[in-house]
Amino acid sequence: MPKPPAPDELDAIAVELYALPPAEFTAARNARAAASDRPLGARVKKLPKPAVAAWAVSLLGREGQLGDALELASALREAQDDLDAAELSRLSGQRRALVAALSKQAAALAGERGVAVGAAAREDVEKTINAAVMDAAAAAAVMTGRLVRPLEATGFESVDLTDALGGSAPDGSAAPPPPSRDDLAERRARKEAEKAAREAERAESEAERELSRIEGRLGKARERADLLHERLEDLRDEVAxxxxxSADAEAEVKRIDEERSEAASVARAASKKAEAAREALEERGGR
Known part of the structure; x- marks a missing residue:
């Protein structure tokens, strides 16, 4: 009995064929099957023609930025496992925007090769990219470059990959086992620790800002206190x-008052003498 062809050999041929525009696929496949030995040729002959949407997604995987979406997928699935609603909402918004942008890019890449992606096919492209983002097995299938039909994710169930590829299924096509309770507990504990660390860092930053504000106020208060102290010293010197x-003025007043008293006494004595002299003169005049 002839030995069946190795999957790697068939897959390599499939990758080359599925890189061609869909309109060229059938003729190229038949020619390659005819040129191969019988066992391999029979397998090549069975490779199905890809749908336009599937071909466009494979093209995006080869030449576009589909890898960005698949990086987001890992973070999104972790958020789902950890039941982190805030992170899940944020990542879901990013996923929708990225899927829409990548779908547009896939249509543009297809157009550059003369393949029109109609409205229905464009919708299938979005669904397929979304499925790859949501499901690890779907992502592995898409990145083989051998997708033949669109994919669709329904809720959080595994994506149906039946007859989705030309050639063998990739090693990662099987759905990964669900995380164990210990894994989930560890992830939740890590999330809580990360959250606590972020909150502690925010509290530390706020405390440092508050300390800086208080130190600034303290510096201004010290400057004002020093200025007032200097003014107080000046005022104390002035008061002294x-x-x-004032003491000198009081002493001067006392001295002058004593002089006035002495002058007043002299004036009274002189006035008495003058009065006596006038009286004596009047007596002599009367004689």
């Missing part, structure tokens, strides 16, 4: 000068 001047 005023007290000395």
């Amino acid at each position: 000068r005023f007290e000395r001047d």
Whole structure:
């Protein structure tokens, strides 16, 4: 009995054939089957013609940015496993925007090769990219470059990959086993630890900002206190000068008052003498 062809050999031929525009596929497949030995040729002959949407997604995987979507897929699935609603909502929004952008890119790449992607096929392209983002097995299938029909993710169930590829199924086409309870507990614990660390860092930053604000206020208060202290010292010196001047003025007043008292006494004595002299003069005049 002839030995069946190795899957790698068949898959390599399939990748080459599925890189051709769909309109060229059948003729190229038949020619390649005829040129191969009988066992391999029979397998090549059975390779199905790809749907336009499937071919466009394979093209995107080869020449576009489909890898970006598949990187997002890992984070999205982890958020689902951990039941992190906020992260899931954020990643879901990113996924929808990325899927739409990649679908547009796939249609543009197909158009450059003369293949029109109609409205229905465009919708299938979006569904297929979304399925690859949502499901690891679907992502592995898409990245083989041998997709023959569109894929679709329904909820969080595994994507149906039956007859989705030309050639063998990739090693990662089987759905991964669900995470164990220990794995989920570890992921949740890690998420909680990361959240606690972020909150602690935010609290630390806020405390440092508050400390900086208080230190700024303290510096201004110290400057004002120093200025007032200097002014107070100046005022104390001035008060001391005023007290000395006041004491000198009081002493001057006392001295002048004593002089006035002495002058008043002299004036009274002189007035008495003058009065006596006037009286004496009047007596002599009367004689």
